[in-house]
Amino acid sequence: MNREDQLVERTVRTIPSASSQLRSRGVSIGIGDDAAVLAPTGRTEWVLSCDAFLEGVHFLANSHPPDSVGYKSLARATSDLVAMGAKPRYFLLALALPASRTGAWLDSFLRGMARAGRFLGMRLIGGDTTNSSWISISITVLGEIARGRALTRCGAKPGDIIYVSGKLGRAQLGLDLVLNRLTRSPEFQNLLRPHLYPKIRVKLGEWLAQNRIASAMMDISDGLSTDLGRLCKASRVGARIEARNLPCVTIPSNTAQALRKLKLDPLQMALHGGDDYELLFTVPPRCVKRLRRAPGFSELSAIGRITRDRKILLLGSDGSSITLAARGWDSFREK
Amino acid sequence: MNREDQLVERTVRTIPSASSQLRSRGVSIGIGDDAAVLAPTGRTEWVLSCDAFLEGVHFLANSHPPDSVGYKSLARATSDLVAMGAKPRYFLLALALPASRTGAWLDSFLRGMARAGRFLGMRLIGGDTTNSSWISISITVLGEIARGRALTRCGAKPGDIIYVSGKLGRAQLGLDLVLNRLTRSPEFQNLLRPHLYPKIRVKLGEWLAQNRIASAMMDISDGLSTDLGRLCKASRVGARIEARNLPCVTIPSNTAQALRKLKLDPLQMALHGGDDYELLFTVPPRCVKRLRRAPGFSELSAIGRITRDRKILLLGSDGSSITLAARGWDSFREK
Numbered sequence: 008m009n010r011e012d013q014l015v016e017r018t019v020r021t022i023p024s025a026s027s028q029l030r031s032r033g034v035s036i037g038i039g040d041d042a043a044v045l046a047p048t049g050r051t052e053w054v055l056s057c058d059a060f061l062e063g064v065h066f067l068a069n070s071h072p073p074d075s076v077g078y079k080s081l082a083r084a085t086s087d088l089v090a091m092g093a094k095p096r097y098f099l100l101a102l103a104l105p106a107s108r109t110g111a112w113l114d115s116f117l118r119g120m121a122r123a124g125r126f127l128g129m130r131l132i133g134g135d136t137t138n139s140s141w142i143s144i145s146i147t148v149l150g151e152i153a154r155g156r157a158l159t160r161c162g163a164k165p166g167d168i169i170y171v172s173g174k175l176g177r178a179q180l181g182l183d184l185v186l187n188r189l190t191r192s193p194e195f196q197n198l199l200r201p202h203l204y205p206k207i208r209v210k211l212g213e214w215l216a217q218n219r220i221a222s223a224m225m226d227i228s229d230g231l232s233t234d235l236g237r238l239c240k241a242s243r244v245g246a247r248i249e250a251r252n253l254p255c256v257t258i259p260s261n262t263a264q265a266l267r268k269l270k271l272d273p274l275q276m277a278l279h280g281g282d283d284y285e286l287l288f289t290v291p292p293r294c295v296k297r298l299r300r301a302p303g304f305s306e307l308s309a310i311g312r313i314t315r316d317r318k319i320l321l322l323g324s325d326g327s328s329i330t331l332a333a334r335g336w337d338s339f340r341e342k
Numbered sequence: 343m344n345r346e347d348q349l350v351e352r353t354v355r356t357i358p359s360a361s362s363q364l365r366s367r368g369v370s371i372g373i374g375d376d377a378a379v380l381a382p383t384g385r386t387e388w389v390l391s392c393d394a395f396l397e398g399v400h401f402l403a404n405s406h407p408p409d410s411v412g413y414k415s416l417a418r419a420t421s422d423l424v425a426m427g428a429k430p431r432y433f434l435l436a437l438a439l440p441a442s443r444t445g446a447w448l449d450s451f452l453r454g455m456a457r458a459g460r461f462l463g464m465r466l467i468g469g470d471t472t473n474s475s476w477i478s479i480s481i482t483v484l485g486e487i488a489r490g491r492a493l494t495r496c497g498a499k500p501g502d503i504i505y506v507s508g509k510l511g512r513a514q515l516g517l518d519l520v521l522n523r524l525t526r527s528p529e530f531q532n533l534l535r536p537h538l539y540p541k542i543r544v545k546l547g548e549w550l551a552q553n554r555i556a557s558a559m560m561d562i563s564d565g566l567s568t569d570l571g572r573l574c575k576a577s578r579v580g581a582r583i584e585a586r587n588l589p590c591v592t593i594p595s596n597t598a599q600a601l602r603k604l605k606l607d608p609l610q611m612a613l614h615g616g617d618d619y620e621l622l623f624t625v626p627p628r629c630v631k632r633l634r635r636a637p638g639f640s641e642l643s644a645i646g647r648i649t650r651d652r653k654i655l656l657l658g659s660d661g662s663s664i665t666l667a668a669r670g671w672d673s674f675r676e677k
Contacts, residue, residue: 009568010674035387036492039576041425041560042391042485044492049384052370056377057392057470057482059436064474090376101394101480106674135392138673139399145436145480147392150377157371157379225376233344241374338473339345339441 014109014136015039018100021117023124024131025097034097034132043132045097045149054093054150054157058084062142064338070185073112075203076144077119083228084146085127086207086284090226092158092216093150095127095209100134101145108142127209156216158224158288163242165315167222167289170298170307172208174254175231176273177201179280183269194262205284210302212286220298224288230279230335234287236319242289247320248311248331253277278321281336289313349444349471350374353435356452358459359466360432369432369467378467380432380484389428389485389492393419397477399673405520408447409454410538411479416458418563419481421542421619425561427493427551428485430544432467433459435481438474462544491551493623498558498577500650502624505633505642507543509589510566511608512536514615518604529597540619545637547621555633559623565614565670569622571654577624582655583646583666588612613656616671624648 015038018024025037036044047053060080062068068076085095100120104113124130129148181202184195215221223242227234231253239246255273258266290298301307314320321331350373353359360372371379382388395415397403403411420430435455439448459465464483516537519530550556558577562569566588574581590608593601625633633639649655656666 009564009572009668009672011672012572014674035490036426036494040494040496041422042389042428042483044426044487045388045390046489047382047384047388049382053380053382053388054377055380055434055482055484056468057434057436057480059438059470059472059478059480061438061472061474061478064438064472087376091371091379093377099390099392099482101392103394103396103399103478109674133391135394137394137396137399139396141476143394143396143438143478143480145392145394145478147390147434147482148377149390152379154381155370159371159375161375229344237344237347333344337344337346339349339444 011136015134018117018134019131022121022131038131038133050154051151052154052157054088054091054152055147056084056087057145057147058087060144060146068142072203073115074119077116078123078204080144080146081120081123081129082127082205082207083284084148085129086226086228088148088150089207089209089212090224090286091152092156092212092224093152094213095129095148095150097132097149098129099147100131102134103137103139103143105140106138127207152216158216158221160223160225160238160241163223163238163244163289163313164291165244165313167291167313168295168309169246169248169289169311169313170309171227171231171254171285171287172211172303173206173283173285173306174256175227175283175285176256176276176280178205178282179276180256180271182282183271187269189265198262202282205282207284208286208303214302215288218297220290220294220301221288222291224286227283227285227287228281229337230281231287232278232331233333233335233337236333238287239317239319243317245314245317245319246311247314247322249322250274251324252308252310254308278331279334346471350469353452353469354466357456357466373466373468385489386486387489387492389423389426389487390482391419391422392480392482393422395479395481403477407538408450412451412454413458413539415479415481416455416464417462417540417542418619419483420462420464421561421563423483423485424542424544424547425559425621426487427491427547427559428487429548430462430464430483430485432484433464433481435466435469437469438472438478440475441473443477462542487551493551493556493559495558495560495573495576498573498579498624498648499626500579500648502557502626502648503630503644504581504583504624504646504648505644506562506566506589506620506622507546507638508618508620508641509591510562510618510620511591511611511615513540513617514611515591515606517617518606522604524600533597537617540617542619543621543638549637550623553632555625555629555636556623557626559621562618562620562622563616564672565616566622567613567666568668568670568672571668573622574652574654578652580649580652580654581646582649582657584657585609586659587643587645589643613666614669
């Protein structure tokens, strides 16, 4: 058999898939033909996005564990569906890798992706495998949502309260540990996790859309300062956020000494650190009470308000006020 | 503005797109948010596929014109929809490229892709742009088809007649010209075209599915010997094809002298050359008469028959018969 075809068979054996053998609701033809065929019900809409995860840009093949590369590539792509309030359903995987990575590396990669697939409720329905000098992973994700319920970036109104889920800057901290080769010590394992295996807030996203609680939503993939700027631009509004309300990373006391040389600044990490995949959303004041029933409500933080004035202001704990520049992740920024 | 966002705006200005400004039938939310949202009608099914097109693997950034890279990356991805009999509709583009390619190279690339988009009837609905050391293009395509009409690889039956569209090996000839730096002479321009700007048989594919003429279909992307093997395996059948019926490339007399050093063998090129994106399909004898009404019927060739015996035999003009091994494109094959 063609070696590309063999790799596809191995992939389908490991990752939750919809093939002619393993039919899934809504899938007429799964992986294995020229294309997959889906039979929509007509009651829901399809949400679609694609995301590249590249060696040397998004991960380092010799520093990041392969199962994390598999897990994270699917998780971060799926985050775009969750950011619309959709229910994750299917994905396509275009995988390019050197022949030297088709052994143990690929096995571990596929196991990580399979774990993410089970956690997120995603099934593989198609893909493409190619030999190349560098690892390149491109994932297309499909979700479902009730008609008209998708949460976009453009519905925020002046007066709406701005929320984020979880803590911000945790993925940046994990990345700093990897780049400084501080990955071996057991006390760092919990700090590494958000960077290697990001948590995707599937239930929260769906709940916010289903219950029409949020006026706008997106995920924070490039950092709060960049992504809040995008949300405000799309909604033609501004924002005022308060530094003391930002959910910053807490450095555990048993690691503080070892981390001193990294000169970590939790506020800067929360403002500009990328890769957290937490949800950023706005809630009209009349809906705030109902928000208390949200899954994981205790992990939400109200960080500020949407304003009519189209600037993004950061209010310091000392009463200062500065315009917040977009300083999150931009792969094309000149260094 | 973030430079990634600027590139997305440039892309949307050049390529036929569905954005909030440019609404398209069936698109609730187009390019510009976390994900696109499609509203299916419930009467049709969606056909989906993805395809990577990588520098150094599928094209050479310094030998292939950028508008060909843009054209071909979309055309070859769309070919998988056409191979199911679907009507091409939308695509997502995940583009990674070095900053040095974001000027004239990108402009030309986008123009080529826009031309393919108009020709194929495809609109861009989303994507992802990243800086990387190598150009990596990943395209997800979506088409529509009436329920239950998708043509798979697995419906061929013994006795069915095997057809291919167009001529086979033309893309291989074009590639040989590029690799041997024979791209400048005017007399080679027509020979280069099928490699640089492959023709996709959109109307033929749709017609065959709509009229239930074909029992199985796929596109020839990796070469007839490999792809016919896949079709036969999926259908659990074999095939007997006749060398004299294969639509081979004809070398024009004004170029024959110059091409002698390439030692071209049209039969081998037709059997194993990849990248033609012609359609390979099987037709039950009772449907052969109706096939005459197919768009582009005069360019179809009956090359053999499906057999019960699960081998693929090639009958030579001299009466010889050999088992045809899959010797088409396999990026992982050891050289």
